[in-house]
Amino acid sequence: MGHAVAQPPRPPEPAPSPADDERLARRSPVRRLLGRPELGALLGAVAVFAFFSVAADAFLQASSFSTVLYASSTFGIMAVGVSLLMIGGEFDLSAGVLVTTSALIAALVSYQLTLNVWAGVVVSLVLTLLLGMVNGLLYVNTGLPSFVVTLATFFMLAGANLGVTKAVTGNVATDSVRDMDGFDSARAVFASDVDLAGVNVNVTVFWWLLLVAAATWLLLRTRTGNWIFAVGGAAASARAVGVPVARTRIGLFMGVAFCAWLSGMHLVFAFATVQSGEGVGNEFFFIICAVIGGCLLTGGYGSAIGAAIGAFIFGMTNKGIVYAEWNPDWFKFFLGAMLLIATVVNLIVRRRVERAP
Amino acid sequence: MTSTKGRSGRGRARGAAAVLAAGVLVLGACSGSGGKKAEERESKAAGGASGPRLKIAMVTHSGPGDTFWDIVQKGARAAAAKDNVEFLYSADPDGGKQAQLVQAAVDKKVDGIVVTFAKPDALKDVVARATAARIPVVSINSGADVSARYGAVAHFGQDEAIAGEAAGREMARIGAKKALCVIHEQGNVGLEDRCAGARKTFGGQMQNLFVQGTNMPQVKSSITAKLQADKGVDGVLTLGAPFAATAVDSAKEASSDAKVGTFDMNKDLIDAVKDGRIWFAVDQQPYLQGYEAVDGLWLLKHNGNVLGGGRPVLTGPAIVTKANAAALEGFASRGTR
CATH class of the missing domain: 3.40.50.2300 (Response regulator)
Structure with a gap:
C-alpha cells in the first residue's frame, strides 16, 4: 500500500477544453514543475534574496546566512505542522501558545520534581500531543469551525500558562534548568550549534529540513497523504469513499502539537528559563508562512516544501531589514511590504500557470 | 467551685486560702491592662493596621505574565498585609478597558485606587469620577507628568x-x-x-x-x-x-x-x-512602587499624610553592578527585586 503518487489536486480551473479530457493529457516536465504549489514561493524567495543581497552588505556573509536560516527554522518547524493542517482544511490558532505550554511543562516538571531534564522532555511530549488531540477531538465532536475551537483553546492555554507557572513557582517565569542533569545532552539535541565548514548552523535548521522531508514524503507518497488532500478538498466526498475523516483531522492537530513540542524544547534548552507570557501572536506567522508557500486558506491544496520556502522568505525579510540597517521605526511597514510583494509574485505565477493551455 | 461544707475549722481556713489563691490566679490570667495583649494592641495602633479594614484596588496596563508587574503586585500585597488592607488587582493593556476596570473599582466604592497612566487620555475622565466620589487616587509607574493634573494625590515611579x-x-x-x-x-x-x-x-x-x-x-x-x-x-x-x-x-x-x-x-x-x-x-524597584502606593493610601486614610508634595516620588533608577549584586541576590531569588 501507499505507493500511489498523489498529485495534489489543483484549484478549480477554467472550463476544460472541450476536445480532449485534460485529466488524461500528458504534461511535459516543465509544465509539471510549473504546476507545483511551491513554484510561486520559490520565485518570491529568489526575488527577496536578490533584493537583500543588493540592499544589505552583510547579508551575503556565510555567518549571516546561518542567522537567517536559524530565524527561518524557528518559524519553519511550526509551519510544517500548520501547513499540513491547512491542506487538511483547518486552522490552529493555539499553535503559538502551545509552543510555550510545551516548554513550560518540560521546565516545570524537571525543576519542581528535580528530575533529569529528559524526563521533562518526555512528559512534555506526551502532554503536548494530548493537547493536540484535545483540539482535534473538540473540533471533530462539536462540529464548530476549527477557528473557533482553537481560539478558545488559545485563550485557555494562554491563561493556564500563566496561572500554572505562577501557582507552582510564585513567579511568571520558570526556574532555570541550566545546571540540571541531562541539560547538556538535551541542549545538544535541541539547541546546539553544528560547525559546518566553518559556519555555525543551529541544530533547529536540521530538524526543520528533516520535518519538511518527512512531511513531503507523507503527503506525496503515502495513503495518509491522499487522505489529507481529500479531507481538505472535499470532506463529505472523502467520507463517502471511506476516508477516515475524523481520524485524519485529529492526527493533523497532533502533528501541529508535535511541531510545537519540538519548538518548545528548543525554547527550554536555548534559554533555560521560559517566560510564561511568550508565544502569543506567533500562530499568525506560522499561517503566513504556509500561505506564502502556496497553501490555500480553503484547504485541499499546498505543500510542506512551499511552507518551508514561506518560512525562509519570512526569515530573510525579518533579518534582511536588520542587515540593511533601515530605520527601525518602519520595521513592521517594511516587513508587511516585503510579504505583500512575495505573495503577489506567488499569486501571479500561479495564475499564469493556471491560465496557460 | 471549691466546697468547704462539713469540714473542720482548720480545713475551713485552708479552704479560704485556696479560694484566695485561685482568685489571684484567675485575676492574673485575665489582666485588664499591660502585658502582651496590650503590647499587641499598641503596636496595631502605632505601626500596624487598626480601624476598619480598607479596600484598595490597583488597575494597571500590564499584559498577562509580565515579571515586572508580578513584582509590583508582591510589593502591594506586602503593604496590604501589614496595613490590614484588602487588595484587589486588575489589569488590561488596552486603555479603554483599563478605564472600565477603574470604573468598576469606583462602583465597588473602594477606599482608594492605584492606577498607571500609560494611556493618560483614556483614564482622565474615569479618574475624575473617582475623585468626585471622594476616592483618593494614587498613580504609579507611568504618567508622572499628568498625575497631579488629573487629580492623583501622589505618584510613585521612575522617570x-x-x-x-x-x-x-x-x-x-x-x-x-x-x-x-x-x-x-x-x-x-x-x-x-x-x-x-x-x-x-x-x-x-x-x-x-x-x-x-x-x-x-x-x-x-x-x-x-x-x-x-x-x-x-x-x-x-x-x-x-x-x-x-x-x-x-x-x-x-x-x-x-x-x-x-x-x-x-x-x-x-x-x-x-x-x-x-x-x-x-x-x-526601577517595582516592589517599591506597589508597596508605597498601598501604604501611601493607608497613610492618607489614617493620618492624612501625603508623600511627595505634589511631585512624583522617584523609585529609581537604582544601579546594580558587580559591586552590589551579591547583596541583592537573596531578594531577587525570592522574586521581590
Missing part, C-alpha cells in the same frame, strides 16, 4: 528619561563607544524615552533596534543579525531583563565583544551581573 540618562552614563562608564538600544515593544513611549535618555548622556553613537518581545528566538536572531551587520557595535542596552541574557547569547554567536547592560531585574540577571556577563542593571 524614564532620568533612568535612561543613568543607563547612558553606565554604558559610557563600561567603555562602549557605539551601542544598540533594543526596543522589545514597538510604539511604547516609555521604552522610547529610555533610549532617548540614554542617547543623551552616552556620548558615543546609539541606534535603536526593534525586536519582537514575545518570540525569544526572533529576539536572539535579530540582535545577532545586527551585530553581524555592524562589527563596530561594542555595547548593547536592553530594556527588559529576559532580553539581556539573550543579547549575551547573540554577542557570543556573532563573535562580537559587545558589552551588555540592561533595564530591570530578575534572579537570573543578578547571577549574570555577579559573573560579569552583564555589566549593569538599571532597576
